Amino acid sequence: MAATQTHSYAHLLPPSWKGKIAEWLKEDCPSFDWGGYVVGEDTKRATLWCKSEGVLAGVPFFDEVFKQLECTVEWKYKEGDYLSSSDGKKVKVAVAEVRGPSRKILLGERVALNTLARCSGIATASRKFSDKARQAGFKGIVAGTRKTTPGFRDVEKYGMIVGGVDMHRYDLSSMVMLKDNHIWSTGSVSNAVKAARSVCGFSLRIDVEVQSHAEAVEAIEAGADVVMLDNLVGDDLIACAKKLRADHGSTHKFLLESSGGIDVDNVAEGGHVDNSIDIISTSSIHQSTKHVDFSLKIDPSS
Structure with a gap:
């Protein structure tokens, strides 16, 4: 038994x-x-x-x-x-x-x-x-962020899990996240992804924050595992996500993440919910x- x-x-x-x-x-x-x-x-x-x-x-x-x-x-x-x-x-x-x-x-x-x-x-x-995202029809991952209180992260990330959301990355070592400052410092999305992959190996995902469709394509072709469509909303977000899926979904493996200004009041109405998106990430569940x-x-x- x-x-x-x-x-x-x-x-x-x-x-x-x-x-x-x-x-x-x-x-x-x-x-x-x-x-x-x-x-x-x-x-x-x-x-x-x-x-x-x-x-x-x-x-x-x-x-x-x-x-x-x-x-x-x-x-x-x-x-x-x-x-x-x-x-x-x-x-x-x-x-x-x-x-x-x-x-x-x-x-x-x-x-x-x-x-x-x-x-x-x-x-x-x-x-x-x-619950609000699910009621709006979203079937993907809902996640918190790393914008937690120094010294109190265990408590805050723990609360996210009990509340039923993904806690995203726990710290800087948990996943490689390349944001605008990383990209500006290295000169391009491709340079940043290449440098990260050379040291993090196969065991860590690379999540790249992008500001446009062109940057998203560059991130996908450079081998990013997750592409964060930062501060894109509404028709722009959904159109971008659908086009990335159509053009690159059969040749590359990647997840699409929506982030930036998402809270319980706009998650359903603000153009963030569409099942062409894999992940919605927010800091609203643990800040203020x-x-x-x-x-x-x-x-x-x-």
Whole structure:
């Protein structure tokens, strides 16, 4: 009998992530914990409340904060669940319970809540964006970008995955992306692609940002794996993509990506959705994204 494999998004996280949480705790309490002195070591129970609609994401980070502080967490919902009001009134959902010494619950409170709120906000925005694209008939890949917060990329990319979108490249080493500055610095699209391929080998894709149909053709003929039609929209975008498919699809293997100014309000109406496009990439799901509102309240009777 074949073994049943259980998949968890937490299994994606690199070995370094727990060390980052230790640094966040250190940052938040670099010296004396005056409030901790006041409340002491009595064991308490605290309830994690969700107070606005959204996708629950960031559970491993929340858990690890309290694990490092010798507290336990018991969840009432699964990661990826959509939290909302059951009666159409103000959202107030008991999501989890934290148990441990009162001073340690409060020591981890802000780090845990900030991380969960940010991650859940990105997951929520990602799901809404993806759903809007699917409703408009798009069957390709919806992806985030590398425009993440320094030091917080694990959390933000993780939120994209929980929200159901592709996280695009994780960092500069994950895929070769040649943008306008690379092309201007080397003199041409062909020069940039040739130089990149000479060192990255067969195992990395090369994604080239182009500004016109002519540059797209040059990128395809130079061997680009992905051609990003940057800031092209509407009829211009779709006409360009269809012509590239018709003229070069039988002789070259490539993906077409649409990017630049795409958000949940225009993804369906702004001429970005057409199945001649393979990938829609956006930074709107993680930049200036509204957080999901959480609070942690100690039960005075516990």
